Amino acid sequence: MTSDLVLTGISKQFAGHRAVDNLDLTVPAGTFFALLGPSGCGKTTTLRMIAGLEEPTTGSIRLGDDEISGLRPYKRPVNTVFQNYALFPHLDIFENVAFGLKRRKVKDYQPKVEEMLGLVELKDYGKRRPAQLSGGQQQRVALARALINRPQVLLLDEPLGALDLKLRRQMQLELKRIQTEVGITFVHVTHDQEEAMTMADTIAVMNRGLIEQLGSPAELYDLPATTFVANFLGQSNLIRAKIIGQSGEDLVVDVHGRKVIVPLARCRVTEGEVWLGIRPEKVFLAPADSEDGDGSNQLRGAVVTDVSYVGVSTQYLARLPWGQELTVFEQNTGAREAFSAGDAVDLHWRPAHSFLLDAAQDALAGVEDVD
Amino acid sequence: MTRFGRFIARNFVLVLGFVVLLYLFAPIVVVMLMSFNAPKSRLSYTFDGFTVDNWLHPCRPFGLCDAVSTSLRIGLLATVVATALGTLMAFAMVRHRFRGRSATNLFIFLPMASPEIVLGSSLLALFVSSGFGGRLGFWTILIAHVMFCLSFVVVTVKARLAGMDSRLEQAAMDLYANEWQTFWRVTFPLVFPGILAAALLSFSLSFDDFIITNLNAGTTVTFPMYVWGSAQRDIPPQINVIGTAMFLLALIFVLAGELGRRRRERTRS
Amino acid sequence: MSAVGQLGAASQSAAPPPVERSGRRMTAYLLLLPGGLWLLLFFVVPLVSLLAASLYDPNGSIENGFSMTWHWQNFGTTMADYWRPFGRSLWYALLTTAFCLLLGYPLAYAIAMRAGRWKNLMLALVIAPFFTSFLIRTLSWKMLLSDNGFVVDALQWLRILGPDGRLLATTAAVVTGLTYNFLPFMVLPLYASLEKIDRRLIEAGGDLFAGPVTTFRTVTLPLSMPGVVAGTLLTFIPAAGDYINAQLLGTPKQRMIGNDIQRLFAAGAYPTAAALSVTLMAAIVVLVLIYVRRSGTEELV
Known part of the structure; x- marks a missing residue:
């Protein structure tokens, strides 16, 4: 019975700045959807507009066929898990969870509340006050309090932000399990890319009130559409290059005098100046002049400038002849040799692992926003 | 050491x-x-x-318990009126943005920053010039007490309200409570300790006031006035x-x- | 006791702004209306009538009524007659404020920084005496300081006071009473601002090789300045207008301006009394403005 959530042309203007700028977004029914972006990108404002806590300046919000953007929050079949939970401190856990049902005059709510407390594993906590619970328990109460109303859409505003790392990992899996179990559409706002990737079916990356890119975690990571996404989701090496021709299904690119190829399907632009992007773990190091390119792209004449051993992998910085340093992650499988600072190396990667982005974009976009 | x-x-x-x-x-x-x-x-x-x-x-x-009872009656009435009016004002100040907000703030703060003798004498000047000079008593005391308690109520309730996370009210609205239900089920219970504190403060201020009361009491005797009077004669x-x-x-x-x-x-x- | 308000505000964080809707501005004015009207009618209008009364013909009387003659000379003549108690009031208020700060700061500091789990109880104890009528408490000071009371005996034994020295009916008695009466008005705002100070800042002061005294002077004291300013104002203003302590613990030599205003009003000399009252208010406003500007704290209101 759940329906798609459709935002059309949504803008929100606050005094002097535009938090959300003409946003179009469709959240398919029953999916776990994440709005990911740095603080101030407009993701929370978007969420609050869906909940009805903020009125959009322009645009419409529809749930299936129903226009909901003019409705007061209590008229919408949408519930929210607030940042810091916003549990009612003067009510006990049972009353907190029963709050929504009682307002809707649902009869016989006791067994429903008991059942919901069971689902979040807080069966014996009904008589306690919120302040008597740990952060993780409060988080589960907030979830139960929203879920018990069987909303068509559940909104989660940085729900795990206040938890420590270990508990956060555990709750990520828990949330995913519950979403699969109840089948309700979850819209999850977060600035933590790992959290979004772990849980969401679809991620919309937001920046400055706009959606930069929308897709599954793997799609976003594998083929970022903008420099912001390339940097905000994981890390990327972005090298200045120029398209000089086409060969079959590939584009030929000039990188400071060396030719490399990129599959046409992975190019956002097809002529002129570009950023050539490669993820650090997709780049391999080899001793200088040791390997011939078996169809792979190569950049020769690099020097290792820094080595950090981090257990599962080793992170290298390799300086290219024109001075730029690339980051390279090598898995410590034991199959490949290790390098030391000062070693002369060649860098190579499979053409299908690189991507081309518009050179007009800032190569550092999204870098400083990652925390 | x-x-x-x-x-x-x-x-x-x-x-x-x-x-x-x-x-x-x-x-x-x-x-x-x-x-x-x-x-x-x-x-x-x-x-x-x-x-x-x-x-x-x-x-x-003679007269002691009458004075205490007068003070109690004035104290209770002044508390009820001042707490009600002051709470409304505090809500307006914290929960609404309107023109003249900071001027209103100053306006509410001023009575607390004025010496009692000035407050009392100016009220007396008003009562006298408007022809109530001969009718000073219970009601003029009550008016004065509500006036000086008001600011204290506003400040006390305001502090409690400002400290309340407005996300709690948003959560209530999100959970199908309309404005009215949100107020009575969430806002009021959470602000109540502040209102109670304001009421207690009002009562003790009213019950204990002497300087303002003494100027506007006419022949009515409150408990502090009784104490004052007996200090000049005998102290029971x-x-x-x-x-x-x-x-x-x-x-x-x-x-x-x-x-x-x-x-x-x-x-x- | 706006300090009580500050007290509550001490441990709070900012909340996001509430949902804004059209028509709410109207509600705001409606909520403000009854209380605002009360303050307008019984605070602002009276101040205007007080000002008016200070300009009445001083030859009027209650029986014959007063006529408005814009008699500005009232201010000159009353100041000529009453500059002594006027100056004395400001002087006593200043002394009172100084003593309150001296006594109140250690107490507030002890409660905020050292009391641990007894914090709330100690705070309550500061307020508790105020539930006994302050007239009664002032009367009991009269007994404590009386010529055969133990305070005088003790001071005489310590040779601080001569064998026929006395405390009651002296400036010391009046200032003691004033200090006593207004001490909580100093302690509560001081406590509120001391409580807000991050302990780590004080530890950082110690870590950066400042001794306890230097740390206090360079870290704690400046950070508690809002409390000091609020406390001194809340003490100075009521103390300057008080006449009860002067009446009960002093003699006519310790008379304060409040005594005269009260006496003149009771005698029906409204123009003179009003002129004194207006002058007192004006003096306080000027002093407070200068003080607030110099201490650079604008967040009082």
Whole structure:
């Protein structure tokens, strides 16, 4: 019975700045959807507009066929898990969870509340006050309090932000399990890319009130559409290059005098100046002049400038002849040799692992926003 | 240095604090003691003999209990009116953005920053110039008391309201409570301690006020005015009985509150 | 006792702004209306009538009524007659404020920084005496300081006071009473601002090789300035207008301006009394403005 959530042309203007700028977004029914972006990108404002806590300046919000953007929050079949939970401190856990049902005059709510407390594993906590619970328990109460109303859409505003790392990992899996179990559409706002990737079916990356890119975690990571996404989701090496021709299904690119190829399907632009992007773990190091390119792209004449051993992998910085340093992650499988600072190396990667982005974009976009 | 000396040195500030507390409580001890006094002369400032008579017959001095009852009635009425009006104002100040907000803030703050003698004398000037000079009494006192309690109520409730996370109200609205239900189920219960504190403050301010009351009372006598009057003639020990009783009541309030808080904390851990 | 308000505000964080809707501005004005009207009618209008009364013909009387003659000379003549108690009031208020700060700071500091779990109880104890009528408490000071009371005996034994020295009916007695009466008005705002100070800042002061005294002077004291300013104002203003302590603990030599205003009003000399009252208010406003500007704290209101 759940329906798609459709935002059309949504803008929100606050005094002097535009938090959300003409946003179009469709959240398919029953999916776990994440709005990911740095603080101030407009993701929370978007969420609050869906909940009805903020009125959009322009645009419409529809749930299936129903226009909901003019409705007061209590008229919408949408519930929210607030940042810091916003549990009612003067009510006990049972009353907190029963709050929504009682307002809707649902009869016989006791067994429903008991059942919901069971689902979040807080069966014996009904008589306690919120302040008597740990952060993780409060988080589960907030979830139960929203879920018990069987909303068509559940909104989660940085729900795990206040938890420590270990508990956060555990709750990520828990949330995913519950979403699969109840089948309700979850819209999850977060600035933590790992959290979004772990849980969401679809991620919309937001920046400055706009959606930069929308897709599954793997799609976003594998083929970022903008420099912001390339940097905000994981890390990327972005090298200045120029398209000089086409060969079959590939584009030929000039990188400071060396030719490399990129599959046409992975190019956002097809002529002129570009950023050539490669993820650090997709780049391999080899001793200088040791390997011939078996169809792979190569950049020769690099020097290792820094080595950090981090257990599962080793992170290298390799300086290219024109001075730029690339980051390279090598898995410590034991199959490949290790390098030391000062070693002369060649860098190579499979053409299908690189991507081309518009050179007009800032190569550092999204870098400083990652925390 | 002796052990005691070291303790004093390490906790110098704490010790100093306790000494100041002693200073605050010294007169209370005297009041309590004097409530059991059997004075020899009418204008007595010494402890002449022990008796419980004063406690058994607090109303014996002429007019004392009438004055207490007048003060109680004025105090209760002033508290109700000031708390109601002040709470409304506090809500407007915290929950609404409107033109002239900071001017209103100043306007509310000013009565607290004016000496009582000025507040009292200006009210008297108004009453006299508007022809009520001959009708000073219960109602003019009440008007004055509501006026000076109002600002204190606004400030107290405002602090509580401002400290309340407005996400709680948003959560209530999100959970199908309309504006009315949100107010009565969430906002009011959470602000209530602030309102209660404001009411207690109002009552004690009203009950204890002398300077403003004295100027606007006409022939009506409140409890502080009775004390003032008797200080010029004789001081019945029953005044100390009333003072002690009030103090003990307040102390019981405070201790009960603290005990309750401790118990809640204990069940938490 | 706006300090009580500050007290509550001490442990709070900012909340996001509430949902804004059209028509709410109207509600705001409606909520403000009854209380605002009350303050307008019984605070602002009276101040205007007080000002008017200070300009009445001083030859009027209650029986014959007063006529408005814009008699500005009232201010000159009353100041000529009453500059002594006027100056004395400001002087006593200043002394009172100084003593309150001296006594109140250690107490507030002890409660905020050292009291631990007894914090709430100690705070309550500061307020508790105020539930006994302050007239009664002032009367008991009269007994404590009386010529055969133990305070005088003790001071005489310590040779601080001469064998025939006395405390009651002296400036010392009046200032003691005033200090006593207004001490909580100093302690509560001080406590509120001391409580807000991050302990780590004080530890950082110690870590950066400042001794306890230097740390206090360079870290704690400046950070508690809002409390000092609020406390001194809350003490100075009511103390300057008080006449009860002067009446009960002093003699006519310790008379304060409040005594005269009260006496003149009771005697029906409205123009003179009003002129004194207006002058007192004006003096306080000027002093407070200068003080607030110099201490650079604008967040009081």
